[in-house]
Amino acid sequence: MSELALFSLSEEHKMIREAARDFAQNEIVPIAAEFDESGEFPHATIRKMGGMGFMGIEIPEEYGGVGMDTLAYVLALEEICRADASHGVIMSVNNSLYCHGIMKFGTEEQKQKFVTPVASGKSIGAYSLTEPQSGSDAGTMKSRARRDGDSYVLNGRKSWVTSGPVADYYVVFMMTDPEKRQKGVTAFLVEAGTPGLTRGKKEPKLGIRASATSELIFENCRVPAANRLGAEGEGFKIAMTVLDAGRIGIATQALGIAEAAYEAARRYAVEREAFGQPIGAFQGTGFKIADMKTRIEASRLLIYNAAMAKEKSKQDGRRYSLEASMAKLFASETAMYVTHQAVQIHGGLGYSRELPIERYFRDAKITEIYEGTSEIQRLVISRSELGLK
Ligand code: CAA
Numbered sequence: 001m002s003e004l005a006l007f008s009l010s011e012e013h014k015m016i017r018e019a020a021r022d023f024a025q026n027e028i029v030p031i032a033a034e035f036d037e038s039g040e041f042p043h044a045t046i047r048k049m050g051g052m053g054f055m056g057i058e059i060p061e062e063y064g065g066v067g068m069d070t071l072a073y074v075l076a077l078e079e080i081c082r083a084d085a086s087h088g089v090i091m092s093v094n095n096s097l098y099c100h101g102i103m104k105f106g107t108e109e110q111k112q113k114f115v116t117p118v119a120s121g122k123s124i125g126a127y128s129l130t131e132p133q134s135g136s137d138a139g140t141m142k143s144r145a146r147r148d149g150d151s152y153v154l155n156g157r158k159s160w161v162t163s164g165p166v167a168d169y170y171v172v173f174m175m176t177d178p179e180k181r182q183k184g185v186t187a188f189l190v191e192a193g194t195p196g197l198t199r200g201k202k203e204p205k206l207g208i209r210a211s212a213t214s215e216l217i218f219e220n221c222r223v224p225a226a227n228r229l230g231a232e233g234e235g236f237k238i239a240m241t242v243l244d245a246g247r248i249g250i251a252t253q254a255l256g257i258a259e260a261a262y263e264a265a266r267r268y269a270v271e272r273e274a275f276g277q278p279i280g281a282f283q284g285t286g287f288k289i290a291d292m293k294t295r296i297e298a299s300r301l302l303i304y305n306a307a308m309a310k311e312k313s314k315q316d317g318r319r320y321s322l323e324a325s326m327a328k329l330f331a332s333e334t335a336m337y338v339t340h341q342a343v344q345i346h347g348g349l350g351y352s353r354e355l356p357i358e359r360y361f362r363d364a365k366i367t368e369i370y371e372g373t374s375e376i377q378r379l380v381i382s383r384s385e386l387g388l389k
Helices: 011-038 043-051 070-083 085-105 108-119 178-184 235-271 283-316 321-346 357-368 374-386
Strands: 125-128 144-148 151-162 169-175 185-191 197-202 213-224
Touching (some): 011 043, 011 357, 070 085, 070 235, 070 283, 085 125, 085 151, 085 169, 085 185, 085 235, 108 169, 125 151, 151 169, 151 185, 151 197, 169 213, 235 283, 235 321
Parallel strands (some): 125 169
Antiparallel strands (some): 144 151, 151 213, 197 213
């Protein structure tokens, strides 16, 4: 992997990248195929990643994290995703969709209670916005939360919740005032095991099979009013703000997958011979390698830039939606392009389950879908550029 001339990494950045690389290559690479096959959740390695501080990289130490910056988070996540995208998304959701939102919008008590166990890696967090009938158009959710004395009563069905079947805590978005559409959405923190909350069946998926995804069903689920995150009606903004951070994580996941597939294809293009020369010497393959490498490096630049924009936002509060959406859009489409070409370069071997290439290809697809499809990223970018929102 080449170093980017534009970003000079500090010693701390290099150290966390090395630690994540060593861990990923030694502990995750050897088990990734087995967990992809079984679809089991990799509890043991996730616990170890928690012990290494990977579940709360940007979270201050007093709340269980390691207090580093967004670039450090991205560098570590890139290494984990290069080894296995399932481990990567579990790490990404814990860090950004879950911890980041509570740190930004939560009370002191909420940070202590809901961030500390997750950032320290002892527990798992999840984020629940989507419903069976509302994905991209997130403001049309049907789930309802009604205030009742010192608590709220939650009813509805949420879908596609990453880590849904295994999480200890959930950030959940529900309507408190349906007439106001987006401005009637409120966020809540819900503990697993709360009466009235049932976790639906685990979804059978094409890729990221070791990451567990499910529905959540709320039937008169009562949570204390103290578990409301932000004010009533502030939920949609919280959901969107948090997704900006999440999208940097998914862009990084896409980058990691693309890098792994590229590295395998590059090696194979040198080793494999046909018609008396390495297949990379044929322009048909060599130019593929050139395009794969160029798109990967462009993705990294967009991602590191989005990470810097998020870091700056901690000081000036400026939104970095544009940078995050461009990074996710470009990196996820690059992951699809690169994994597709990697299968092609490997020929029959690329199609075989004996090698990880077909897993990279299957894992890449989700990065164009979750945390906002490529179409939604284009909507965010075009609205921003045209000044329509
Ligand atoms: N940050 C802060 N505020 C934001 C914002 C952002 N990024 N984006 C929008 N808002 C605010 C707007 O400013 C507006 O507030 P005001 O009226 O006060 O100005 C309000 O939110 C409504 O905004 P819009 O009118 O733009 O809302 P919209 O209904 O047109 O939707 C959208 C905009 C970009 C399409 C949005 O709905 C969206 O991102 N949809 C995709 C949802 C998504 O990514 N879902 C994935 C869920 S998570 C997942 O995949 C599962 C998992 O577990 C990983």
